[in-house]
Amino acid sequence: MSGATSLLDAIAGVGTDRRGGYSRHGFDRAEAELREWFTAEATARGLDVHTDRNGNLWAWWGEPGPDAVVTGSHLDSVPGGGAFDGPLGVASALAAVDLLRAEGFTRSRPLAVAVFAEEEGGRFGVPCLGSRLLAGTLDADTARTLRDTDGVTLAEAVKARGVAPEHLGSDPETLGRIGCFVELHVEQGRGLVDLGTPVGLASSILAHGRWRLSFSGEGNHAGATALADRRDPMLPAASLVLAARRAAASVPGARATVGRLVPTPGGTNVIPSTVDVWLDARASGDGETRHVVAEITEAAREAAEAEGCTVAVREESYTGTVTFDSTLRDELAGVLGGAPALATGAGHDAGVLAHHVPTAMLFVRNPTGVSHAPAEHAEADDCEAGVAALARVLAHLAGAPC
Numbered sequence: 001m002s003g004a005t006s007l008l009d010a011i012a013g014v015g016t017d018r019r020g021g022y023s024r025h026g027f028d029r030a031e032a033e034l035r036e037w038f039t040a041e042a043t044a045r046g047l048d049v050h051t052d053r054n055g056n057l058w059a060w061w062g063e064p065g066p067d068a069v070v071t072g073s074h075l076d077s078v079p080g081g082g083a084f085d086g087p088l089g090v091a092s093a094l095a096a097v098d099l100l101r102a103e104g105f106t107r108s109r110p111l112a113v114a115v116f117a118e119e120e121g122g123r124f125g126v127p128c129l130g131s132r133l134l135a136g137t138l139d140a141d142t143a144r145t146l147r148d149t150d151g152v153t154l155a156e157a158v159k160a161r162g163v164a165p166e167h168l169g170s171d172p173e174t175l176g177r178i179g180c181f182v183e184l185h186v187e188q189g190r191g192l193v194d195l196g197t198p199v200g201l202a203s204s205i206l207a208h209g210r211w212r213l214s215f216s217g218e219g220n221h222a223g224a225t226a227l228a229d230r231r232d233p234m235l236p237a238a239s240l241v242l243a244a245r246r247a248a249a250s251v252p253g254a255r256a257t258v259g260r261l262v263p264t265p266g267g268t269n270v271i272p273s274t275v276d277v278w279l280d281a282r283a284s285g286d287g288e289t290r291h292v293v294a295e296i297t298e299a300a301r302e303a304a305e306a307e308g309c310t311v312a313v314r315e316e317s318y319t320g321t322v323t324f325d326s327t328l329r330d331e332l333a334g335v336l337g338g339a340p341a342l343a344t345g346a347g348h349d350a351g352v353l354a355h356h357v358p359t360a361m362l363f364v365r366n367p368t369g370v371s372h373a374p375a376e377h378a379e380a381d382d383c384e385a386g387v388a389a390l391a392r393v394l395a396h397l398a399g400a401p402c
């Protein structure tokens with residue numbers, strides 16, 4: 001078994017979801033347990049662990065920055081997610097440190113393993129929360145008031161984990177220490193399966209964002225209200241779901257998904273008063289993504305009007321297209337003997353950091369091609385190949401400027 005696989009085995013029982021897979025969300029009990037696990041593993045390796053002002057963890061091999069080589073990922077998951085999205089990058093980083101140590105590697109630059117908070121946005125709705133706050137691309141006042149489904153604010157959640165909410169926000173000192181960032185991640189598609197190779201590099205990430213559409217109508221009785229008398233917000237919500245598929249299908253490479261829809265109050269025999277729908281839309285560029293979202297929201301508005309309902313649209317997060325540093329990618333492809341480059345539609349902390357520092361990503365083959373679901377997988381041998389690749393990359397980078 002690879003070092004990464006053994007490390008993942010140790011956390012296999014944490015945050016299991018009764019529906020299958022894992023539900024580990026930013027600053028919840030499961031994620032806190034994983035933070036403790038990470039801190040213990042990093043400390044056992046002689047790394048110096050601390051939490052930054054946004055609740056991201058940093059395990060330093062050597063004095064913190066500047067010009068540090070940083071690797072890592074996240075420990076939170078989507079609801080009912082797989083075992084690898086996030087934790088594989090963290091476990092591989094620790095295993096790569098072991099490998100470098102075993103090889104007698106001597107650093108000429110500081111090296112750190114980072115764990116970013118709430119990458120999936122599974123609890124507070126904004127993905128890459130920790131890295132966005134760190135980079136100053138998410139306003140701290142807005143972040144503090146984000147609420148989870150139980151009404152707990154981010155400010156309350158971080159406070160419960162010992163992070164001062166008043167200090168959340170842009171952290172130029174920590175960001176300034178990062179000379180370059182490399183995130184290893186399970187591939188979230190079948191690109192490497194088709195290429196027949198265990199490890200690749202990322203070339204780009206689709207532009208992507210989240211929009212909340214809140215439909216309001218009139219709550220009423222499911223049996224006693226004639227169809228002609230209804231103002232049922234579920235109808236325009238259903239139209240939105242269909243419009244999302246239609247709009248995305250009309251733009252090459254675009255995707256639009258409704259994975260979350262909440263009727264209030266939510267009773268079988270109750271016409272809802274409101275329906276909140278969260279739309280995830282992605283496409284190659286800003287123009288294409290905005291076009292898809294505009295088509296969907298226009299269809300939602302028309303459908304709402306036809307049913308005597310209203311709709312309010314709010315953008316909850318947005319990230320433009322990411323093109324990873326091609327100089328760094330070519331350099332690392334050389335280090336890895338010509339690893340292929342793959343584009344992805346999945347968002348990552350690396351995508352946030354790529355706007356600020358030279359950044360690269362390594363992908364590890366996923367035989368199922370499935371992600372954000374329990375079927376997500378990586379074979380032990382491929383995990384081992386990922387660790388070896390990451391160790392080679394880190395050794396290369398920590399011996400020369402990025």
Ligand code: GLV
Pocket residue numbers: 119120127345346347348
């Ligand atoms: C995160 O994995 C995302 O792409 O939403």
Ligand code: MN
Pocket residue numbers: 078085120346372
């Ligand atoms: Mn994910």
Ligand code: MN
Pocket residue numbers: 074085086119185347348
């Ligand atoms: Mn991830």
